[in-house]
Amino acid sequence: xxxxxxxxxxxxxxxxxxxxxxxxxxxxxxxxxxxxxxxxxxxxxxxxxxxxxxxxxxxxxxxxxxxxxxxxxxxxxxxxxxxxxxxxxxxxxxxxxxxxxxxxxxxxxxxxxxxxxxxxxxxxxxxxxxxxxxxxxxxxxxxxxxxxxxxxxxxxxxxxxxxxxxxxxxxxxxxxxxxxxxxxxxxxxxxxxxxxxxxxxxxxxxxxxxxxxxxxxxxxxxxxxxxxxxxxxxxxxxxxxxxxxxxxxxxxxxxxxxxxxxxxxxxxxxxxxxxxxxxxxxxxxxxxxxxxxxxxxxxxxxxxxxxxxxxxxxxxxxxxxxxxxxxxxxxx
Amino acid sequence: xxxxxxxxxxxxxxxxxxxxxxxxxxxxxxxxxxxxxxxxxxxxxxxxxxxxxxxxxxxxxxxxxxxxxxxxxxxxxxxxxxxxxxxxxxxxxxxxxxxxxxxxxxxxxxxxxxxxxxxxxxxxxxxxxxxxxxxxxxxxxxxxxxxxxxxxxxxxxxxxxxxxxxxxxxxxxxxxxxxxxxxxxxxxxxxxxxxxxxxxxxxxxxxxxxxxxxxxxxxxxxxxxxxxxxxxxxxxxxxxxxxxxxxxxxxxxx
Numbered sequence: 124x125x126x127x128x129x130x131x132x133x134x135x136x137x138x139x140x141x142x143x144x145x146x147x148x149x150x151x152x153x154x155x156x157x158x159x160x161x162x163x164x165x166x167x168x169x170x171x172x173x174x175x176x177x178x179x180x181x182x183x184x185x186x187x188x189x190x191x192x193x194x195x196x197x198x199x200x201x202x203x204x205x206x207x208x209x210x211x212x213x214x215x216x217x218x219x220x221x222x223x224x225x226x227x228x229x230x231x232x233x234x235x236x237x238x239x240x241x242x243x244x245x246x247x248x249x250x251x252x253x254x255x256x257x258x259x260x261x262x263x264x265x266x267x268x269x270x271x272x273x274x275x276x277x278x279x280x281x282x283x284x285x286x287x288x289x290x291x292x293x294x295x296x297x298x299x300x301x302x303x304x305x306x307x308x309x310x311x312x313x314x315x316x317x318x319x320x321x322x323x324x325x326x327x328x329x330x331x332x333x334x335x336x337x338x339x340x341x342x343x344x345x346x347x348x349x350x351x352x353x354x355x356x357x358x359x360x361x362x363x364x365x366x367x368x369x370x371x372x373x374x375x376x377x378x379x380x381x382x383x384x385x386x387x388x389x390x391x392x393x394x395x396x397x398x399x400x401x402x403x404x405x406x407x408x409x410x411x412x413x414x415x416x417x418x419x420x421x422x423x424x425x426x427x428x429x430x431x432x433x434x435x436x437x438x439x440x441x442x443x444x445x446x447x448x449x450x451x452x453x454x455x
Numbered sequence: 456x457x458x459x460x461x462x463x464x465x466x467x468x469x470x471x472x473x474x475x476x477x478x479x480x481x482x483x484x485x486x487x488x489x490x491x492x493x494x495x496x497x498x499x500x501x502x503x504x505x506x507x508x509x510x511x512x513x514x515x516x517x518x519x520x521x522x523x524x525x526x527x528x529x530x531x532x533x534x535x536x537x538x539x540x541x542x543x544x545x546x547x548x549x550x551x552x553x554x555x556x557x558x559x560x561x562x563x564x565x566x567x568x569x570x571x572x573x574x575x576x577x578x579x580x581x582x583x584x585x586x587x588x589x590x591x592x593x594x595x596x597x598x599x600x601x602x603x604x605x606x607x608x609x610x611x612x613x614x615x616x617x618x619x620x621x622x623x624x625x626x627x628x629x630x631x632x633x634x635x636x637x638x639x640x641x642x643x644x645x646x647x648x649x650x651x652x653x654x655x656x657x658x659x660x661x662x663x664x665x666x667x668x669x670x671x672x673x674x675x676x677x678x679x680x681x682x683x684x685x686x687x688x689x690x691x692x693x694x695x696x697x698x699x700x701x702x703x704x705x706x707x708x709x
Contacts, residue, residue, distance in 0.1 A: 199667060205488045221667055225487035225494070267653075268662030293653045297566055439666070 157188045158365065161200040161212040163346055165193050166392035168315055168404035169240075173213075174388050175381075176372020185364045201229055204351050211365055216344035216430045217270050223444040228352040231427075232366045232451045233420035235373070236345040238337045238411045241270055243308035244301070244320055247332035255282040255339050261307040262290040264300070270343065271310040277433040278341045308334055314407035318400055342426040343433060355451065370420040377409045377419075422452045456691055460684045468680055472673065490670035498670035499677075506659060506671075510678045513644050513655040514686060516572065520579025521640035524587055525633060527580070532591035533618055546592055553585035558646060565651035575647040575655065582643025583636040590632040594625045626701060630694035637690050641683050 162170050173191055176182060182189040192209070194200065200212025201222045213235070214222075222229055243263065245252070252258070255278050265272045271294075279286060292306045298320065301309040311317040313333050321331045336343065348369065355362050376385045386401045393401070414421050424447055431446045472495075479489035486494045535545030561578050568574040595618060602620050606612040622629060648657025656675055663671035 201667075202488050205484055206482075218667060222485070222487040225485050225490070227485040227487040266665070268665035293570070295565065295570060295651055296562060299566060 157190055158211065158361075159190050159192060159203075159209040160365075160369075161192050161198060161203050161209040162194040163198075163200060163213040163215065165195055166389070167396070168389055168393075168401060168408050169312070169346070170392075171385050171389050171405065171408065172235075172373025172376040173369065174392060175376035175385060176369050178388055179372065179375065179384075181368040181372040181375075182365075185368050187361075187364055187368060189365070189368075201227055201349065204229060204349065210354060211348060211350050211369075213346050214349050215270060215346055216427065217273065217434060217439070219347065219349060219449070220431055220434055220440060220444055220446060223446065223449055224440040224442070229349050230352050230355050230449050230451050231347045231349055231422060232355070232362060233348040233370055234344060234422045234427075235347060235420065236411050237414045237421065237423065238335070239274075239343050239345045240313045240315070240317075240408075240411050241274065241310060241343075241345060242313040242317065242336070243271075243334040244311050244317055244331055245308045245334060246304075246324070247330045249330055251332045252334050255279070255284065255336075258308070259284060259288045260290075262292050262305065264292045264294040264306045264309040266294045266310060269310075273433060273437050273439055274336050274341060274343045276437055277343070278336050278339065280436070281341060282339070314404050314411055318403045318407060319396075322400065322403075341433070342423075342429050344423065344426050344430045347422075348420070366420070370418070373412070374419045377405070377413060379409075422450050424450060424452060457685075457688045460688045460691075461681070464680045464684045468677060486670075487667065488669075490673065495670045495673055498668070499674045502659075502671055502674055506656060506675055506678050509654065509656040509659045510675075510682050513648065513657065513679075514641070514682050516575045516655065517579050517637075517640040517644040518686065520576045520644060521583055521637055523576065524580040524584040524636070524640065528584055528587035528591045531588055532595045533614075535592055536595045536618070538596070542596070549585060549588050549592065553589065557582050557643065558650065561647060561650045564647075570651045570653055575644055575652050578647035578650075579640050579643035582646065583639035586639060587632060587636050591629070594628055594632075595621050597621065597625075599624045623701065626698055627694075630690075630697065634687060634690045634694060637686055638683060641679070641686065645679065 160173070162173060164170070166174065170191075170193070177189060177191050194213065199218070200209060200214050201218055203209040204212055205227060211232075214229075219229065219231060258279075263275060265275050275291075276286070278284075279289060292300065294306075294310060298309065300306045301320075302323075309320075311320060313335070317333060324331045348366065350362055350365075375381050376388075382402065382405060385405055386398050389401050389405075390396065390398050396404070413419060427446045427450055431440075431444060434440050435443060475489050476492065478484070479491065490498070531545060531549075535542045535549070557578060560581075561574075564577055565574050568577065599620055602624070603612065603617065606616060606620075644655065645657035645660070648655035649661050650657075652658050656679055660672060660675050663669075663675065
């Protein structure tokens with residue numbers, strides 16, 4: 124066969140295009156089908172309830188076939204929902220609001236964290252920050268472009284602290300600047316690496332505390348469960364069943380009576396972290412996730428509206444997205 | 456040459472962009488997944504100046520890193536050129552070391568040198584150094600028997616003369632290798648900035664990815680492509696000037 128370069132290029136393009144187009148096709152979301160649930164991060168304490176619901180039959184008892192997929196830095200559940208590669212996913216509030224601002228047809232069906240786990244660890248020496256005004260003159264770590272940058276700028280603006288009054292330090296993957304005392308406050312996930320770092324500091328004889336913006340009325344919502352508007356409109360029963368199964372899974376995973384099972388389950392998926400550390404992480408997660416009044420997964424509309432307002436004021440989004448319309452607070 | 460390089464890049468870039476937009480509109484995807492043309496245009500207008508500065512910053516580091524890598528590869532290739540124990544050791548080390556993924560080594564470099572210019576330079580240099588070194592060793596280790604024979608027989612052969620003969624006879628190969636490694640220097644700098652630096656277009660890309668802003672990513676890729684093409688053209692022109700000055704082209708034609 125005479126294979127000219129043009130033909131070769133055409134065939135190559137075709138071989139790339141065909142799988143790409145098939146990959147983008149919206150999969151039919153029929154009852155009984157396999158549902159793909161994309162997490163936000165790798166398996167760790169923040170996925171305890173998801174794993175618990177899967178392993179202890181909360182999905183199968185409702186006749187749902189669910190595949191739980193770990194997330195990661197390059198994974199974006201919202202994109203996968205739109206591309207039809209997942210039917211449910213976990214996304215942070217800022218991801219949700221950014222996506223809505225760009226016209227993404229997504230809906231929040233449950234809010235996992237009632238208090239944002241993204242906090243700042245500091246050497247306390249037995250004393251805690253009584254007010255954000257005490258941040259003046261301190262060196263505060265932030266991840267430029269990350270959630271913590273938006274939250275910290277919102278906090279500084281709220282308490283009328285000029286950015287020049289605080290030394291902002293660009294945070295990297297290694298904690299050395301914090302350990303060496305070059306940075307006073309370092310952003311961490313309170314219930315995950317926060318526990319690990321606090322343990323290390325304690326071993327070195329240093330007391331630590333956590334600076335939580337929520338306590339100073341800067342409420343920025345964290346991880347939530349999302350799906351597409353089409354899914355909610357066309358298959359409300361399926362969405363309700365999934366949400367109930369998942370939230371029941373979380374509720375059971377966080378129950379003190381089931382702690383041993385939850386710890387063993389998380390450890391089986393995250394063997395780097397010891398069971399002792401996971402036990403501490405679980406206790407911290409319980410405090411951040413379970414609302415004082417109300418049920419697991421409650422959507423805090425006021426906090427979402429404040430999150431949107433913060434993002435608008437920080438210029439992260441150009442115009443309001445009317446976030447309340449994308450929150451499924453009522454029954455399905 | 457400039458026109459050819461730039462137009463080649465533009466064709467590839469806009470073909471890719473066209474494909475993305477076709478997928479977007481075929482499947483009704485939002486601007487969050489694939490930004491629309493207007494979104495890209497607005498983003499470009501908003502970030503162009505900042506990104507232009509960032510790309511120039513990156514290019515500056517890449518050029519210096521590339522020069523460092525060329526200088527180092529030349530020295531090591533000269534030392535490792537003979538077929539003795541030292542030469543064999545250098546060749547073996549070069550082949551083995553180039554297998555290490557730099558993204559795994561980069562965090563260590565950042566811990567040791569901080570997140571400033573030295574780390575970016577070093578990573579850029581390392582990424583383009585090994586391909587350069589292997590080519591240089593190959594070129595400078597290969598005898599040009601027809602010319603060298605005379606000097607060996609008359610006892611006038613010295614290592615400087617040997618290097619000169621082999622470099623002169625393979626000048627076009629050396630220039631091709633140097634030009635080819637320029638892209639690697641650019642890639643190395645961007646990788647370094649992406650991992651740990653606090654300036655340059657790699658750093659801007661990292662922030663854009665944190666913000667899930669694909670329009671910014673596309674604008675950054677466009678500028679990286681344009682300036683990388685310009686750097687390649689500059690090197691190719693320099694190569695032509697050198698070859699003309701040394702009369703290499705005439706020799707090849709003869």
